[in-house]
Amino acid sequence: MQGVYDATLPNGLRMLVQEVHTAPVATFWVWYRVGSRNEVAGLTGASHWVEHLLFKGTPSYPAGTLTRLIERLGGRWNAFTWKDYTAYFEVLPVEHVETAVRLEADRMQHAVFDPAVIDGERTVIISEREGAENYPSYYLREEVDALAFKAHPYRQPVIGWKDDLRAMTRDDLYQHYRMHYHPGNAIAVAVGDFQTTEMVAMIESAFGSIPAGVATRLVRTAEPEQTGERRVVLRRPGGATAYLHMAFHAPAAGHPDLPALLVLNGLLSGFAGLVPFDGGGGGRSSRLYRALVDRGFATEVGSGLTPSADPTLFRILATARSGVEAKAVEAEVDAEIARLRDDPVGEAELAKVKQQARAQFVYLRDGVMRRAMALGAFAAVDSPERLFALSQAVEHVTADDVNRVARAYLTEKRRTVGWFVPEDGAPKEDVG
Amino acid sequence: MKAPIAAAEVARSVLPNGLTCLVRSVPGSGAVALHGYLKAGSMFDDAHPGAARFVGSLLVRGTARRTGPQIAEDLDAMGATLSIAPGIEVTALSARSLADDLPALLAAAAEVLVEPSFPPEEVERTRGELITAIRVNGLDTRQVAERAFRRLAYPAGHPHSESPDGEESVVGTLAASDLRAFHARHYRPEATILAVAGEVDAGRAVDLISEAFGAWRGKGTWTMPSFPAPRPPEAVQRADIAVPGKTQSDLVLGVPGIARSDPDYYAVMMANLIMGQLGMMGRIGQNVREKQGLAYHAFSDLRAGLLDGPWWVRAGVNPVNVDRAVAAILHEVRALQIHGPAAEELADARTFLVGSLAVRLETSAGIAQTLADIELFELGLDYLERYPLIINGTSRDVIVDAARRFPLDAYALAIAGPERQR
Numbered sequence: 005m006q007g008v009y010d011a012t013l014p015n016g017l018r019m020l021v022q023e024v025h026t027a028p029v030a031t032f033w034v035w036y037r038v039g040s041r042n043e044v045a046g047l048t049g050a051s052h053w054v055e056h057l058l059f060k061g062t063p064s065y066p067a068g069t070l071t072r073l074i075e076r077l078g079g080r081w082n083a084f085t086w087k088d089y090t091a092y093f094e095v096l097p098v099e100h101v102e103t104a105v106r107l108e109a110d111r112m113q114h115a116v117f118d119p120a121v122i123d124g125e126r127t128v129i130i131s132e133r134e135g136a137e138n139y140p141s142y143y144l145r146e147e148v149d150a151l152a153f154k155a156h157p158y159r160q161p162v163i164g165w166k167d168d169l170r171a172m173t174r175d176d177l178y179q180h181y182r183m184h185y186h187p188g189n190a191i192a193v194a195v196g197d198f199q200t201t202e203m204v205a206m207i208e209s210a211f212g213s214i215p216a217g218v219a220t221r222l223v224r225t226a227e228p229e230q231t232g233e234r235r236v237v238l239r240r241p242g243g244a245t246a247y248l249h250m251a252f253h254a255p256a257a258g259h260p261d262l263p264a265l266l267v268l269n270g271l272l273s274g275f276a277g278l279v280p281f282d283g284g285g286g287g288r289s290s291r292l293y294r295a296l297v298d299r300g301f302a303t304e305v306g307s308g309l310t311p312s313a314d315p316t317l318f319r320i321l322a323t324a325r326s327g328v329e330a331k332a333v334e335a336e337v338d339a340e341i342a343r344l345r346d347d348p349v350g351e352a353e354l355a356k357v358k359q360q361a362r363a364q365f366v367y368l369r370d371g372v373m374r375r376a377m378a379l380g381a382f383a384a385v386d387s388p389e390r391l392f393a394l395s396q397a398v399e400h401v402t403a404d405d406v407n408r409v410a411r412a413y414l415t416e417k418r419r420t421v422g423w424f425v426p427e428d429g430a431p432k433e434d435v436g
Numbered sequence: 437m438k439a440p441i442a443a444a445e446v447a448r449s450v451l452p453n454g455l456t457c458l459v460r461s462v463p464g465s466g467a468v469a470l471h472g473y474l475k476a477g478s479m480f481d482d483a484h485p486g487a488a489r490f491v492g493s494l495l496v497r498g499t500a501r502r503t504g505p506q507i508a509e510d511l512d513a514m515g516a517t518l519s520i521a522p523g524i525e526v527t528a529l530s531a532r533s534l535a536d537d538l539p540a541l542l543a544a545a546a547e548v549l550v551e552p553s554f555p556p557e558e559v560e561r562t563r564g565e566l567i568t569a570i571r572v573n574g575l576d577t578r579q580v581a582e583r584a585f586r587r588l589a590y591p592a593g594h595p596h597s598e599s600p601d602g603e604e605s606v607v608g609t610l611a612a613s614d615l616r617a618f619h620a621r622h623y624r625p626e627a628t629i630l631a632v633a634g635e636v637d638a639g640r641a642v643d644l645i646s647e648a649f650g651a652w653r654g655k656g657t658w659t660m661p662s663f664p665a666p667r668p669p670e671a672v673q674r675a676d677i678a679v680p681g682k683t684q685s686d687l688v689l690g691v692p693g694i695a696r697s698d699p700d701y702y703a704v705m706m707a708n709l710i711m712g713q714l715g716m717m718g719r720i721g722q723n724v725r726e727k728q729g730l731a732y733h734a735f736s737d738l739r740a741g742l743l744d745g746p747w748w749v750r751a752g753v754n755p756v757n758v759d760r761a762v763a764a765i766l767h768e769v770r771a772l773q774i775h776g777p778a779a780e781e782l783a784d785a786r787t788f789l790v791g792s793l794a795v796r797l798e799t800s801a802g803i804a805q806t807l808a809d810i811e812l813f814e815l816g817l818d819y820l821e822r823y824p825l826i827i828n829g830t831s832r833d834v835i836v837d838a839a840r841r842f843p844l845d846a847y848a849l850a851i852a853g854p855e856r857q858r
Contacts, residue, residue, distance in 0.1 A: 026464055027440070029798045059716070068726075072715050076784045078791015097794050124729045127754075132732035134684040135752045138577050138853075242681020244571035274512060287517075288496070288508035298505070303565040326568040356513045363515025363534050366466040370634075371799035431580060431679045431852070 006392050008379065009200045013208060015216040016188025020379050020388055021203050022195045024372050030196025030203075031095040031372045032104040034112065035380040037191075038184035039087045040162040041223055041313065046171070049164015050180040052085040053122075053129055053172060057181070058092065059083070060121050062114040067121070070107055077103060085162055086280075088313040089384040095373055098197040102206050108192070109210035112185055119174040126169065133163045140243035141321075144424045147236045148249045152317055152420035156227035186217025191383045195376040227253070227315060234420040239427050245303075246324035247424040248333045252414050254318035257311035257386040263397035264405040265309065265318065265413065268344060270357035271406065272320070273307045275398075277364035278391055279378045280310050284364055289356070295340050296322055301333050311394075313385040317420075318413065330423035344410035349403040361398045439824075440797045443817035446807060447638035451646055453654035454626030458807040458817075459641040460633040462800050468538050468634030470545060471804035472529040473812050475658065476622040478602070479525055479595030479743070486602015487618050490566060490610055492522030497558040500551040504558055507544060516541055518548070524595050525742045526812070532801065535635035539644050545630070546648040549623060554612045563607060570604045577679055577686040577852040578752075584675040584850035585688035589746065591664050596692065596745055625649065626658035629811045633803035660742060666692035669846035678855040685755045685853025689765055690748025691843060696740040696813045702830045703838035704747070705738055709785050710777045711769060711839065712736025712749060719768040720749055728764060730757045742812070747842065755856045762849065769842050776836040790824045 009021040039051050061067035074081045079096030081104075092111075094104035136142040146161050153159035163169075192211065194203045230253055255261055269276065269285075272292045276285030286306065287293070296302040302322040309318045324333050368374045382391040447459040478488040496518065497504035511518055516533035518541070529549070533541040573579035583599050590597035601607075630649075632641050669691055694704055712718040716726055717735040724734035731751045739745030749769075753761045777785070797803050810819050 026462060027794060027798045029794050068715060068722075072784055075714060075788040076791075078788060078793070078795060080792065080795055095795050095798065097791055100791075124727075127729035128725055128732055131684065131730070131752065131754060134754060135732055137683040138686075138752075140681075240681055242575055242679070244575045245568055275515075287512035289505065289512040293508075294505070297565075298561070300561055300564060303568045323568070323572075325564050326571050356509075359513060360515040363467070366534055367532065370465055370467060370469070370801065373798065427681070431574065431677050432855075 008388060009204065010388065011204070013187065013212055015212065015214055017211050018191045018383065019204060019207050020191065020193045020383060021200050022375060022379070023198065023200055024195055024375070025197050027371070028098050028197050029095060029372060030098040030101040030194065030198055031093060031376045032101055032108065033091055033093040033193040033376050033380050034108045035191045035193065035384045036090045036185055037088070037189050037384050038220070039085055039089050040160050041087045041157050042184060042220070043157060043160060046168055047176055047180070048160045048168045049129065050172065050177055051090055052162055052164065053125065054177055054181050055083050055085045055090050056125050056129060057117060057122065057177060058111050058115050060118070060125070061116055062110050063116065064110050064114065065107060073103060073107070079104070087158055087162060089381070091380060093376070101194070101196060101198065105206045105210045109214065112187070112190065112211070113214055115181065117174055117178040117181065122174045122177060126172070129163070130166065130169050133166060133169065136163065138242070140238070140240070140424045141247050143240070144238055144247050144249045144422050147238055148251050148420050148422040151234045151236050151422070152251045152253070153227050155225050156314065157223060157225065158227070158314065158316065184220050187211060187214050188216050189220050191380055193376045193380040193383070195372040223314065230418050233416050236422045238422065238424045241427045243424055243426040245326045245426060246328065246330040246333070248322040248324065248330050248337065249422040250320040250334070250337060251317040251420045253418045254309050254316050254413055256313060256315050257382065257390060261409050261412070262311065263394055264401045264409040266394065267354070267357055267398055267401040268406050268409055269308050269318070270360055271344065271349065271353065272340065273305065275357050275360035275364055276308050277367065278394060279368060279374050280381045282374065287360065291340050291343070292320070292337070295336050296333065299336070300325055301328055301336050311382065311385055330425060334421065341410065341414045344414065345407060349406050354403055358399060361395065365395045439821040440794045441803070441820050443821060446817050447642055448817055449642045451625065451650060453650070453652050454624070454658070455628045455630065455649050455652065456811055457642060457645045458631045458811055459636065459638040460803050460807060461636055461638050462634050462803065465635045465800055467532060467534055467800065468541065468632060468636050469800040469804045470529065470531040470541065470630065470632050471801070471808045472545065472628065472630040473526040473808055474529070474549065474623060475525065475627040475742070476527050477523045477525045477595070478598065478600035479663070480618070480622050481602065484606055484610060484614060485598055486566065486607040487610060487614060488527065489522040489600045489602060490562065490607060491615050491618050492520045492527045493562050493566065494554055494558060494615065495520050495548040495552045497562065498553045498555040499547045500553055501547055503555070507548070510540070511544060514540060518544055522600055524600055530801070538636060538641065542644050542648040546652070549628070550649070550652045552619060554615050556612060559612050559615070566601070566607050567604055570601050570607065573601060575679060575681070577682055577684065580677050580679055580852035581686045581688045581850045584677055584852065585690065585746070585748065585848050588673040588675055588848035588850060589669070589690065589692055590666050593664050594666060595663060595743060624658060625652045625654045626656070629808050631804040631807035631811070633807065634800040663743065666744065669843055669848065671846055673848045675850045676856070677850070677852040679852050682854050684752050685758050685851055685856070686750070686752050687758060687761065687849065687851045688748050688750050689762065689847055689849045690746050691847050692744050693738050693747030694740050695742060695744050698740065700834070700838055701740055702826055703834040704841065705740070706785050706830055707772070707835050707839040708736055708738040708747065710781050711772055714785055714788060719772060720765055723764045723768050724751055724761050728760065730761045730764070734761070755854050758851055758856065766844055769839070770844055773836070773840045773842070776832060776839070782832055782835070786827050789827045793820060793823060
């Protein structure tokens with residue numbers, strides 16, 4: 005697969021290794037197939053909390069030493085939790101990458117779940133949540149997710165409900181860790197200025213002796229088909245303008261309709277590229293920009309979906325221009341959706357989106373981080389080959405395909421519409 | 437240790453009109469990244485707070501040659517991106533395209549910087565967007581706290597006393613003629629730096645830049661104007677702003693810092709690194725987040741630019757914990773001032789700074805930005821080669837002295853969040 009070495013250790017750890025020799029750096033990631041999708045009622049936020057706890061030390065690397073060690077070697081590190089996965093990464097000068105490999109192998113098994121530390125982290129995570137709560141768009145997204153999904157755990161916020169965070173125990177978290185953090189549930193990704201054989205040997209040496217672990221509990225609930233529009237209007241102080249958040253049920257990462265949906269999204273707001281959370285796309289000639297921003301309804305507009313393990317949501321988001329009502333913004337979005345359903349897509353426009361897609365795929369090659377992120381994200385929800393297959397498939401999407409998927413997925417019956425409507429209230433200042 | 441980029445590996449050229457360009461070849465990437473600075477930020481707003489941002493926002497919305505929609509169509513058709521970020525000191529340009537499209541990308545960059553046309557409908561549309569942003573920021577606790585901090589810490593008329601957003605009342609009434617005048621006065625090749633990195637031959641890129649920008653008429657030497665210097669703070673200044681509908685309080689605690697050109701820059705930068713960045717956000721993060729669990733984000737930052745930007749600590753905490761967080765921050769700054777960094781902390785800071793150079797340069801976009809920064813602050817093309825010596829030569833004593841420049845009894849503190857009982 006396109007210069008990517010792909011093999012699985014006997015204990016189930018999948019390794020994806022790619023050489024890139026433009027700079028003397030390397031990045032190493034471990035992706036665990038666990039996220040808020042795997043959480044049950046009362047224990048939401050567990051995956052994200054476990055992510056925090058993986059920075060609290062192991063017997064070999066006590067708290068604080070991991071981050072300082074990576075930085076001492078000139079590296080950067082971070083981690084994030086999403087609905088489908090939790091990912092940890094380091095990027096450092098290539099001569100030090102082995103340290104990252106050993107650290108990840110160590111904390112896959114040996115993270116210390118100290119009750120006092122866990123209790124101390126409770127307020128940090130609640131603070132993280134409360135920081136998000138300061139933004140009306142966060143509340144709106146939370147409402148829409150919970151409404152669009154009535155049964156599937158994608159309805160739950162990744163950060164977790166606040167009461168669950170208050171009640172979470174050390175044992176809850178430790179069990180979550182033991183259940184999901186093992187080689188069979190993980191993918192190691194390495195991209196950088198090394199020799200493949202040496203990197204594979206490093207990974208084998210560090211991870212090879214970790215026991216396979218039991219298979220994780222499957223997510224059994226499939227979201228039942230939505231057969232009628234759902235709507236929510238959020239009214240609260242703290243926002244200066246209206247927001248629209250519209251979500252349509254869309255297929256999972258492996259579905260054959262995904263390439264056409266990605267092209268449809270490209271028409272709406274520019275082809276976004278396949279690195280999740282990368283913020284690509286956003287061309288000012290795109291349909292939503294022209295219809296909403298150029299015509300004075302919104303100041304910002306975006307759309308897209310994150311390729312997911314289970315059927316997900318295709319979202320359209322807009323920030324209303326001050327004074328414009330969410331209803332008016334929605335009417336313009338509806339008109340654009342109707343065009344996608346009913347009007348043929350011109351050749352030039354289709355060619356534009358495909359060229360954007362090609363360019364995004366080239367930009368993926370800049371440095372090591374983007375490639376590693378795209379490979380890992382696709383491996384976690386589907387397969388790494390899907391990354392390349394999608395780029396190929398996008399080339400073959402026809403104008404008819406776009407109309408077809410618009411009719412199949414962007415329907416009133418399958419959508420959830422959220423409005424944030426600002427309520428009065430201005431800041432009061434006390435200066436002393 | 438070999439420097440990631442040696443001086444000889446960067447092509448630098450100053451065009452006859454004064455524009456400075458830098459090019460670094462990165463074979464095999466298939467793409468090019470541009471990063472440019474115009475020294476034309478809100479520091480020139482003068483009587484029109486918001487003008488620089490207004491002008492910057494309009495550049496891509498119409499030029500003498502193409503309408504905004506046409507420019508957008510042409511860029512999107514190439515899969516290229518071009519964006520403008522107007523700030524306080526500089527207005528930044530970032531752009532990206534496939535390697536073959538570099539000529540068109542440069543032409544577009546030149547066109548929007550040199551020949552914007554400020555069409556009336558676009559002016560009105562942008563006006564509404566900017567006002568919306570001002571109102572949204574007016575209910576964003578981080579923005580509100582920052583704004584209040586700036587007004588406390590800096591004298592009126594100092595560019596860092598205000599956010600580049602400006603004032604709604606002013607942005608609401610600026611005329612296209614005001615914007616044209618700002619552009620004509622401040623957008624000049626002598627005040628412009630452009631860096632290119634990617635799959636490009638350096639000599640050819642310089643030729644292309646020359647072709648695209650050569651006709652831009654210079655006005656002679658550009659000099660940085662002077663601004664009223666911040667007074668040394670005399671007492672703690674505090675502002676508490678209740679913002680409706682919020683759960684968390686955001687605080688900004690700090691002072692005017694130093695300019696990048698200050699001879700003490702490296703000492704202060706390293707003191708700041710230890711204070712509030714290294715590890716899980718330095719000593720401040722260790723106390724406020726790790727030890728006391730008061731905040732998810734708690735860190736310090738030194739904004740040393742052409743001017744003395746802020747040196748501040750920022751945190752987001754539950755309202756009931758504001759006083760405890762402030763006390764913890766002051767405690768950590770004091771401890772660093774009294775005892776200085778531990779030997780291991782200092783060693784870590786040095787190896788992090790030197791070792792992470794390669795990582796900071798792993799993408800073409802990162803390289804382009806680094807080169808533009810090196811030029812903006814006149815660090816010299818051999819900066820990256822000299823960097824390890826500079827860092828390793830910054831002694832513990834000067835770092836402690838630098839830490840002591842943060843006045844514990846005369847800082848500005850702004851807090852924005854829910855109404856608090858006091």
